[in-house]
Amino acid sequence: MVDTLTMWIESLMSTAWVYPVIGALIFGDSFIPVLPSEIPLNLVGAWSGARGEPNIGVMFIVAVMCAVVGDNLCFLLGTRLMPYVNRIRRGSKTYGALVWVKRNMRRNAGAAIIIARFIPSARLLLTILLGSVRFPWPMFFIFDTLGVILWAAQALAIGYLGGVIFSGSPLFAMLLSVVLATVLGFLVQRTQNKIMDALDVRRGYAEAHN
Known part of the structure; x- marks a missing residue:
């Protein structure tokens, strides 16, 4: 089973098809976050670190281009996608992300973008909401591009580091990179919340965590 899976992954990673396939997943994630697109990047990075292919530089460029194009199209379609946001069920994980988005939009939209x-559900909801309220598109483009560059770089770097360390077991490296990336995303969100809470206290007010 493991050997079959390794052969299947290697057959994809060793061909030029890996770039459009991963690019399509990243683009699609901008609208339908079924599979967080950092996971394929973690896997590509790990395989590249362990086997020397795919080309991590090319993958980085493809990832940035596809993510930026997808995010900006989602932003432009913000008002048309609002019914999706309005149907989110209270108490769900996605609703929790929506609360985070609304809270941080009021604080600092640039930093929130x-x-x-780094937060799969939040990036989709934030993009839709900013588009729906006519947030200045040039500012969105700048902050989104910066966020995408940082996001793609860390996703590939985490995978690549795992692949280099565990070059003899690329599948284990891929699994480890996904776990590390998930933990990092969680820590980024928690750290940002704590920083913003501290700033709220200094400004003399606090917002409810509901």
Whole structure:
């Protein structure tokens, strides 16, 4: 089973098809976050670190281009996608992300755009909401591009490091990179919340965590 899976992954990673396939997943994630697109990047990075292919530089460029194009199209379609947001069920994980988005939009939209790139549900909801309220598109483009660059770089770097360390077991490296990336995303969100809470206290007010 493991050998079959390794052969299947290697057959994809060793061909030029890996770039459009991963690029399509990243683009699609901008609208339908079924599979967080950092996971394929973690896997590509790990395989590249362990086997020397795919080309991590090319993958980085493809990832940034596809993510930026997808995010900006989602932003432009913000008002048309609002019914999706309005149907989110209270108490769900996605609703929790929506609360985070609304809270951080009021604080600092630029920082929220960058940080939300590391939180799968939040980045989609934030993009839709900013588009729906006519947030200045040039500012969105700048902050989103910066966030995408940081996001793609860390996703590939985490995978690549795992692949180099565990070059004899690329599948284990891929699994480890996904776990590390998930933990990092969680820590980014928690750290950002604590920083913003501290700033709220200094400004003399606090917002409810509901």
